[in-house]
Amino acid sequence: MAAGLLLVVSGPSGAGKGTVCRELLRRLPGLWYSVSATTRPPRPGERPGVDYYFISEEEFRRLREADALLEWAQVYGDYYGTPRAPVVERLAQGQDVLLEIDVQGARQVKARLPEAVTVFLLPPSYGELARRLAGRGTEDAAQMRRRLELASFEIERAKEYDYLVVNEEIAQATAKIEAIITAEKCRPQRAAPYLLQEGIVDE
């Protein structure tokens, strides 16, 4: 059986990762969303085990030391990480897996699993990014400036990714990521097991 596809969606805060990933999961029910662990407290409406596993710094450190995280990052003082085992198991079972992670994490995943397909979601412009961050209404001026600086730093890393998707409109950006998944499944290294099975290519 062919391994599942590991899709990494990353991009600066304010690019719309969350919204696009939710839409992608709605369109592709076979795609499995990897729930990250974090040390930051839940925001209103966030459900433990669904949006994040909310854990202590002590627990996070234990996971890191046991090499149980596929990637981890510190963002604004909080820790985030991807539990490795569930991702590896799903992929081995042939299921496609979606990681919605930050730029530091995406780089670690690509280094460890080069077959991962990395997508960088971009805001249409810096102005639009600032408007989106301001629209959240949860930030003071200093926080907002810090987020914009980080976003600017992250956007410079865009070229390290396999694909860039400009999120002008959710449906369109999601359709592009769907096309990327379809295309990547036509890669010889992924199509080959199927061809072997069909007797088209000999082993």
Added chain:
Amino acid sequence: MAAGLLLVVSGPSGAGKGTVCRELLRRLPGLWYSVSATTRPPRPGERPGVDYYFISEEEFRRLREADALLEWAQVYGDYYGTPRAPVVERLAQGQDVLLEIDVQGARQVKARLPEAVTVFLLPPSYGELARRLAGRGTEDAAQMRRRLELASFEIERAKEYDYLVVNEEIAQATAKIEAIITAEKCRPQRAAPYLLQEGIVDE
């Protein structure tokens, strides 16, 4: 302005290249079909300048010697080639170009223009390939055996391609190639000029 995408569709005779390419052109009116030159005589219904430029061996040799062909190949004793200038011009104007060529030609194009995106169209199985070739009704047993041997040789080259598409059903195979085009336009080297223009990425 970003250069157009050069899409090469190749595969063994009987894989359905012609049908899939026609469907692709119907769906994507902006895609420009590169008409090949050939020394073989027209088949019933083939229109000069639309399906092929029908030229003499002497003319073909002149084009080759003037390096006016992007690729050329000899198939069953006949010569086929892609006039270079119209392809290069369209690409420079930002138009996407479709080349429907054989395996020898595809390899030459990829070597000369590594940014070309190569798609190998496969029949669902050898059995189906034989049925399709037989269905043409234009072949005697020896010709048919020769075609199957060539097809088998060509299929072994499938892994040299960027993408493999199994043509089980025309609409599905065409949709996969459309997805490949969409995905390839999200590659950083293609997306970057747009991002520069939008001020998202600095030069």
